[in-house]
Amino acid sequence: MSSGYQPTSALGRIVHEFEETAIAVILGLMTIITFINVVLRYGFNTGLIWGLEAVTFLFAWLVLFGMSYAVKVTAHLGVDAVINLFSSPVRRVIALVASVICIVYAMLLLKGAWDYWAPFAGLDATSGRWFPTGFENSRDQAWYSTVDIPMPEWLRFIEASMNQGEAYEKLPRFIPYVMLPIGMALLLFRFIQAAVRIFTGVSTSLIVSHEAEDDIEAVKHMNAGD
Amino acid sequence: MEVLILFLMIVGLMLLGLPIAVSLGFSSIVFLLVLSDSSLASIAQTFFQAMAGHYTLLAIPFFVLASSFMSTGGVAKRIIRFSIALVGHFPGGLAIAGVFACMMFAALSGSSPATVVAIGSIVIAGMRETGYTKEFAAGVIANAGTLGILIPPSIVMVVYASATDVSVGRMFLAGVIPGLLAGFMLMLTIYIMARVKNLPRGEWRGWAEVFASGREAGWGLMLIVIILGGIYGGIFTPTEAAAVAAVYAFFIACFVYRDMGPLHVKGEGRNLSLLRKPAALVSVFFHRDVRDTLFEAGKLTVTLMFIIANALILKHVLTDEQIPQQISAAMLSAGFGPIMFLIIVNVILLIGGQFMEPSGLLIIVAPLVFPIAMELGIDPIHLGIIMVVNMEIGMITPPVGLNLFVTSGVANMPMMKVVKAALPFTAVLFVFLIMVTYIPIISTWLPTLMMGPEVLVR
Amino acid sequence: ACDDGEILIKFSHVTNTDKHPKGIAATLLAERVNAEMNGKACMEVFPNSTLYNDDQVLEAMLQGDVQMAAPSLSKFEQFTKQFRIFDLPFMFKNINAVDEFQSSETGQAMKASMERRGLSGLQFWHNGMKQMSANKPLNLPSDADGLKFRVQASDVIKAQMEAIGVSPQPMAFSEVYGALQTGVVDGQENTWSNIYGQKFFEVQDGITETNHGVLDYMVVTSTDWWNSLPDDVRTQLATILEEVTTTRNAAVGEVDAEARQAILDAGSNIIELDAATRQIWVDAMMPVWAEFTGDVGQENIDAAQAINAKH
Ligand code: NA
Ligand code: NA
Numbered sequence: 001m002s003s004g005y006q007p008t009s010a011l012g013r014i015v016h017e018f019e020e021t022a023i024a025v026i027l028g029l030m031t032i033i034t035f036i037n038v039v040l041r042y043g044f045n046t047g048l049i050w051g052l053e054a055v056t057f058l059f060a061w062l063v064l065f066g067m068s069y070a071v072k073v074t075a076h077l078g079v080d081a082v083i084n085l086f087s088s089p090v091r092r093v094i095a096l097v098a099s100v101i102c103i104v105y106a107m108l109l110l111k112g113a114w115d116y117w118a119p120f121a122g123l124d125a126t127s128g129r130w131f132p133t134g135f136e137n138s139r140d141q142a143w144y145s146t147v148d149i150p151m152p153e154w155l156r157f158i159e160a161s162m163n164q165g166e167a168y169e170k171l172p173r174f175i176p177y178v179m180l181p182i183g184m185a186l187l188l189f190r191f192i193q194a195a196v197r198i199f200t201g202v203s204t205s206l207i208v209s210h211e212a213e214d215d216i217e218a219v220k221h222m223n224a225g226d
Numbered sequence: 227m228e229v230l231i232l233f234l235m236i237v238g239l240m241l242l243g244l245p246i247a248v249s250l251g252f253s254s255i256v257f258l259l260v261l262s263d264s265s266l267a268s269i270a271q272t273f274f275q276a277m278a279g280h281y282t283l284l285a286i287p288f289f290v291l292a293s294s295f296m297s298t299g300g301v302a303k304r305i306i307r308f309s310i311a312l313v314g315h316f317p318g319g320l321a322i323a324g325v326f327a328c329m330m331f332a333a334l335s336g337s338s339p340a341t342v343v344a345i346g347s348i349v350i351a352g353m354r355e356t357g358y359t360k361e362f363a364a365g366v367i368a369n370a371g372t373l374g375i376l377i378p379p380s381i382v383m384v385v386y387a388s389a390t391d392v393s394v395g396r397m398f399l400a401g402v403i404p405g406l407l408a409g410f411m412l413m414l415t416i417y418i419m420a421r422v423k424n425l426p427r428g429e430w431r432g433w434a435e436v437f438a439s440g441r442e443a444g445w446g447l448m449l450i451v452i453i454l455g456g457i458y459g460g461i462f463t464p465t466e467a468a469a470v471a472a473v474y475a476f477f478i479a480c481f482v483y484r485d486m487g488p489l490h491v492k493g494e495g496r497n498l499s500l501l502r503k504p505a506a507l508v509s510v511f512f513h514r515d516v517r518d519t520l521f522e523a524g525k526l527t528v529t530l531m532f533i534i535a536n537a538l539i540l541k542h543v544l545t546d547e548q549i550p551q552q553i554s555a556a557m558l559s560a561g562f563g564p565i566m567f568l569i570i571v572n573v574i575l576l577i578g579g580q581f582m583e584p585s586g587l588l589i590i591v592a593p594l595v596f597p598i599a600m601e602l603g604i605d606p607i608h609l610g611i612i613m614v615v616n617m618e619i620g621m622i623t624p625p626v627g628l629n630l631f632v633t634s635g636v637a638n639m640p641m642m643k644v645v646k647a648a649l650p651f652t653a654v655l656f657v658f659l660i661m662v663t664y665i666p667i668i669s670t671w672l673p674t675l676m677m678g679p680e681v682l683v684r
Numbered sequence: 685a686c687d688d689g690e691i692l693i694k695f696s697h698v699t700n701t702d703k704h705p706k707g708i709a710a711t712l713l714a715e716r717v718n719a720e721m722n723g724k725a726c727m728e729v730f731p732n733s734t735l736y737n738d739d740q741v742l743e744a745m746l747q748g749d750v751q752m753a754a755p756s757l758s759k760f761e762q763f764t765k766q767f768r769i770f771d772l773p774f775m776f777k778n779i780n781a782v783d784e785f786q787s788s789e790t791g792q793a794m795k796a797s798m799e800r801r802g803l804s805g806l807q808f809w810h811n812g813m814k815q816m817s818a819n820k821p822l823n824l825p826s827d828a829d830g831l832k833f834r835v836q837a838s839d840v841i842k843a844q845m846e847a848i849g850v851s852p853q854p855m856a857f858s859e860v861y862g863a864l865q866t867g868v869v870d871g872q873e874n875t876w877s878n879i880y881g882q883k884f885f886e887v888q889d890g891i892t893e894t895n896h897g898v899l900d901y902m903v904v905t906s907t908d909w910w911n912s913l914p915d916d917v918r919t920q921l922a923t924i925l926e927e928v929t930t931t932r933n934a935a936v937g938e939v940d941a942e943a944r945q946a947i948l949d950a951g952s953n954i955i956e957l958d959a960a961t962r963q964i965w966v967d968a969m970m971p972v973w974a975e976f977t978g979d980v981g982q983e984n985i986d987a988a989q990a991i992n993a994k995h
């Protein structure tokens with residue numbers, strides 16, 4: 001669907017299809033859960049008490065998972081008015097500098113995401129203020145659970161290793177939070193890919209100038225010519 | 227002083243061609259790590275909580291999705307047909323119908339560019355066929371399209387409500403009269419221009435066409451009733467309203483209009499009826515059209531929320547360093563009154579609007595100016611509408627404007643030509659901004675009538 | 685702003701600074717710390733959830749990004765299930781009984797009970813006893829049957845509502861006023877000062893003075909941070925906090941009464957319960973205790989009841 005980007009290898013096509021379907025499914029789930037809760041409350045005076053919290057986590061997953069896809073297909077918004085003033089060799093240098101900053105940004109966020117998530121999973125956060133310099137001994141927070149989402153029975157096997165054998169009353173937080181380090185790692189990966197594409201001249205920029213660019217392409221023909 | 231460096235860094239990175247979101251996030255992270263003792267983990271927490279902790283913002287993906295189903299599902303062309311049947315025979319009829327159609331689509335969609343794309347692509351072509359210049363058509367639509375964020379529902383209002391904790395329902399109500407007024411002013415301007423310049427008019431096709439087209443478009447327009455009726459009738463919250471709107475739009479698109487989904491027949495053939503293909507009730511959830519629409523809405527949500535999440539990192543840093551208090555103290559000690567203050571807000575927003583996507587800009591500016599506005603006794607709902615109208619104008623003024631881009635793309639003409647064409651109507655919106663700024667009752671009358679006087683809980 | 689060399693104490697909370705019992709107490713605390721500990725420590729207060737909401741603030745505290753907060757007691761049920769005792773309906777007769785329980789050995793032990801999780805409780809701050817309100821007058825529990833109430837996220841409160849036939853609904857606090865007004869939900873439970881402060885009385889047709897539960901806060905800090913403080917700083921800070929607590933907790937009855945009177949003056953319908961009617965409410969909700977006795981501990985319930993007998 002997205003204009004411009006075309007996966008070239010078989011693996012690329014599978015990954016592409018998976019990414020787009022995952023984005024669609026997460027948004028679909030968010031909508032359906034919210035809708036069902038309205039129906040249950042208004043029509044049947046009841047409700048899924050976990051619905052609200054689950055939907056907010058899915059919302060976070062949508063964005064955390066989707067942001068790397070948006071880097072891949074160059075869908076993130078930016079201002080291209082100034083860079084367009086330069087000749088294309090200068091533009092390429094600027095785009096390379098920009099990609100390096102994006103890579104550093106993703107690295108910082110990846111460290112932050114790991115440091116935030118690790119204690120919830122009973123792991124150690126990294127030491128160092130800007131970049132990881134090693135691991136520090138973090139206080140185990142694997143007991144920390146979500147507020148309303150019940151613990152699924154089939155998942156109880158994790159209690160032995162994660163929660164010192166104690167039963168979880170609710171789903172532990174490290175599960176919804178795991179999308180943070182995953183999402184940031186994917187973001188870093190896609191920014192590195194984007195930098196390589198700019199370096200090799202396959203693409204010229206990291207951004208689109210506005211949100212409706214794809215849609216415009218689709219309707220442009222209607223007003224072609226004078 | 228440090229704040230100035232921070233903002234210069236953000237603008238500098240944006241102009242280098244970094245994604246807006248990364249410019250905001252990277253600058254804020256550097257600022258935080260250098261100046262405070264907060265950790266990178268706190269940034270990650272803020273990022274995650276941008277979605278998980280801001281329940282109001284959930285309305286964004288749902289309204290985007292509803293709008294997506296409406297555009298793909300053919301509601302735009304039915305609304306346009308209805309508009310032409312109703313007002314097409316006036317002088318400047320098709321242009322007036324274009325504005326009218328934009329107003330109706332705005333009542334279904336939360337975004338301005340989406341309104342321009344949906345209505346503009348069809349109406350601009352139609353206007354050229356009936357003898358209008360391309361410039362005139364583009365100018366009309368670029369302006370009328372901005373109503374997408376003023377007439378509820380509105381993504382920008384959702385963001386404002388989330389940033390300041392005012393009620394989304396109240397903001398939506400507050401937008402109704404200004405939205406109708408702005409639309410009416412644009413239509414009146416066209417009518418006068420049409421009388422002076424003798425612009426083409428359509429022919430009256432009779433009440434039968436009005437009813438026939440109205441019935442067709444009615445399925446889409448019912449959404450307005452569902453959203454507002456559901457919110458004020460106590461069936462759902464504004465956020466849930468957005469989800470219900472999305473489900474309704476999906477249903478209309480796939481089963482009533484059948485312009486997409488398993489019952490759609492490509493080309494000239496008639497669409498299938500559900501009776502002939504009852505399996506569609508199940509297969510629709512796996513249909514490629516449905517997946518693609520969900521995906522497109524998801525992708526747009528991701529790009530908007532990526533900016534908003536990073537803007538919230540910036541907001542976190544500003545709060546952490548207690549910048550809003552400092553700015554507030556400085557402005558109050560400089561002795562600014564409400565009038566001067568509102569001028570400053572207008573200028574900040576108009577300049578900021580040159581670089582930033584409206585919701586990202588609002589989430590940064592709102593917490594900075596909101597406390598001052600409260601000190602000065604400005605109504606928060608009124609302030610919100612002023613901000614929204616500013617965003618509208620920012621979208622159609624050079625050098626950078628979202629609607630200018632979109633219109634120039636849709637109309638296939640250079641941006642500067644759109645700017646020039648839009649100018650007379652932009653002037654009308656400026657007059658409208660002054661009216662809205664200094665006549666608060668335009669914004670506050672309807673919400674007060676429907677929901678009682680404003681409650682300031684803080 | 686803070687000077688170099690001072691220990692920075694960030695206090696994050698979710699209310700206003702000058703009307704809500706918690707906000708007033710936090711403001712007073714910061715004033716005294718900044719005056720009396722000048723040069724040693726400095727407190728910055730972040731009100732109105734500008735920095736963190738109650739769910740995020742404890743995570744941030746464990747991370748070391750904020751030093752003090754005062755979430756409602758329900759938030760600590762995650763850490764130690766004993767805290768469920770404060771949510772159990774009709775566990776405490778009035779705020780004085782709550783106060784005495786919190787000051788007792790049992791209450792003091794609860795403050796320290798989360799240290800294995802990295803949080804140290806410092807003081808309990810009162811808000812007051814909870815009342816029930818709805819879009820129709822509630823004289824008897826059966827009047828609430830079939831209604832939808834917005835509740836705080838707490839299993840105990842959900843069970844309490846279900847015991848009287850109410851459907852508990854989770855809802856973001858910012859949406860509650862609008863939801864009560866339009867009828868998305870029918871009612872809620874809260875203290876007088878919250879019902880007044882959030883103007884819920886404007887959109888409800890009656891408030892029943894049940895005093896069925898307690899809404900209190902605990903001032904907490906990170907154990908690691910607290911232990912890292914120089915002895916003199918920690919002692920002085922604890923002393924100031926204790927004095928502020930004593931002053932503000934003593935004034936809470938007054939704040940409560942003022943809020944109740946203001947609601948009455950606004951023409952709202954307050955339903956007072958005579959002893960017999962109140963007993964019907966007690967009988968309807970008490971079965972919930974059995975469900976949570978294991979979490980709370982029978983000895984704690986006994987201690988609370990012994991204190992009730994004195995009030
Ligand atoms: Na709209
Ligand atoms: Na502009």
